[in-house]
Amino acid sequence: MTAVGDRELWCPLESSVHPMLTRIEADSMAWLDAHHVLPPHRRAEFRSGAPAALGSYTYPRGTREGTQLATDFITWLFAFDDLYCDANRIGSDPVEFSSIIGDLVHVLESPADNPVVPVARALRDLNGRVAAMGSPVQRRRWADDTEKYLLTKLWEAGRRQAGSLPPLNSYVHLRRLGGANVACLMLTDISLGREVPAEVMCGDRMTGLVKAAADLADLDNDLLSYARESGPGEEFPINGITAAALHGTPDIAAASALVLELRDSRMRTLVAESEGFAQFPDTPAADFSRGVCEWVSGHIAWIMKSGRYSRLPFGAQE
Numbered sequence: 001m002t003a004v005g006d007r008e009l010w011c012p013l014e015s016s017v018h019p020m021l022t023r024i025e026a027d028s029m030a031w032l033d034a035h036h037v038l039p040p041h042r043r044a045e046f047r048s049g050a051p052a053a054l055g056s057y058t059y060p061r062g063t064r065e066g067t068q069l070a071t072d073f074i075t076w077l078f079a080f081d082d083l084y085c086d087a088n089r090i091g092s093d094p095v096e097f098s099s100i101i102g103d104l105v106h107v108l109e110s111p112a113d114n115p116v117v118p119v120a121r122a123l124r125d126l127n128g129r130v131a132a133m134g135s136p137v138q139r140r141r142w143a144d145d146t147e148k149y150l151l152t153k154l155w156e157a158g159r160r161q162a163g164s165l166p167p168l169n170s171y172v173h174l175r176r177l178g179g180a181n182v183a184c185l186m187l188t189d190i191s192l193g194r195e196v197p198a199e200v201m202c203g204d205r206m207t208g209l210v211k212a213a214a215d216l217a218d219l220d221n222d223l224l225s226y227a228r229e230s231g232p233g234e235e236f237p238i239n240g241i242t243a244a245a246l247h248g249t250p251d252i253a254a255a256s257a258l259v260l261e262l263r264d265s266r267m268r269t270l271v272a273e274s275e276g277f278a279q280f281p282d283t284p285a286a287d288f289s290r291g292v293c294e295w296v297s298g299h300i301a302w303i304m305k306s307g308r309y310s311r312l313p314f315g316a317q318e
Contacts, residue, residue, distance in 0.1 A: 062191030
């Protein structure tokens with residue numbers, strides 16, 4: 001169990017860490033710096049949250065090269081988010097934001113072109129490495145989910161500007177797209193070196209497993225970041241607690257409890273779906289399912305160590 005204010009994040013899954021965490025983390029930060037994604041004056045603060053350690057928690061059985069690729073993508077996501085999304089005026093202006101989003105989508109659709117913006121050059125490098133390590137199908141699904149992430153960030157910018165969100169049951173679907181966690185999960189079988197057949201990956205059971213895992217990471221993030229995102233001087237928070245509070249819950253405590261209840265239901269779905277795949281232990285699907293569960297438990301273990309998140313005061317009132 002992991003504490004959230006006076007509540008706990010329920011997690012019945014075992015977690016572990018890649019044995020080369022220290023080297024992978026250092027190499028990921030060196031990769032980001034080599035692409036000049038972050039200006040020098042922002043690098044120390046960025047490193048303090050240990051974003052480049054997350055990959056070793058979420059891909060603990062991956063090959064050295066596969067876990068490095070996944071880690072670099074996660075580090076890129078955090079850097080992009082810090083530069084253009086959270087606490088940034090660009091991320092509150094859909095018109096201005098659409099320019100950089102267009103540049104990044106262009107990189108994934110026309111990787112032969114050489115982008116100018118550092119964050120786009122780094123994404124181009126990632127795209128090439130995914131193509132080199134994975135099959136065309138694996139690269140396409142990762143690119144498609146990354147594009148969904150980027151385009152949903154425009155939706156977030158519009159909602160932030162408007163100061164409104166849909167009800168929680170609608171919000172969670174857009175949050176899943178905008179959290180980039182599905183794109184991260186699409187690197188699981190690449191990191192393990194065992195491709196899941198397309199007909200299995202696109203099946204209802206595997207889709208349900210991946211959605212549950214992504215929702216867990218998104219809702220845990222919402223629960224643990226709401227206090228910071230809703231603090232003095234912060235902009236309108238794109239958060240499940242905000243969505244619940246805007247549509248019927250009497251106060252923030254009740255909204256938080258509703259999000260936690262939804263989060264726990266997604267954990268039950270994840271466990272049930274993974275048990276089905278575990279019945280055939282020697283298959284790529286079972287290995288992927290195990291990797292997804294490790295990804296979820298590793299995310300929870302890391303998120304509580306990172307300085308990027310806060311405890312949630314469930315007793316707080318609006």
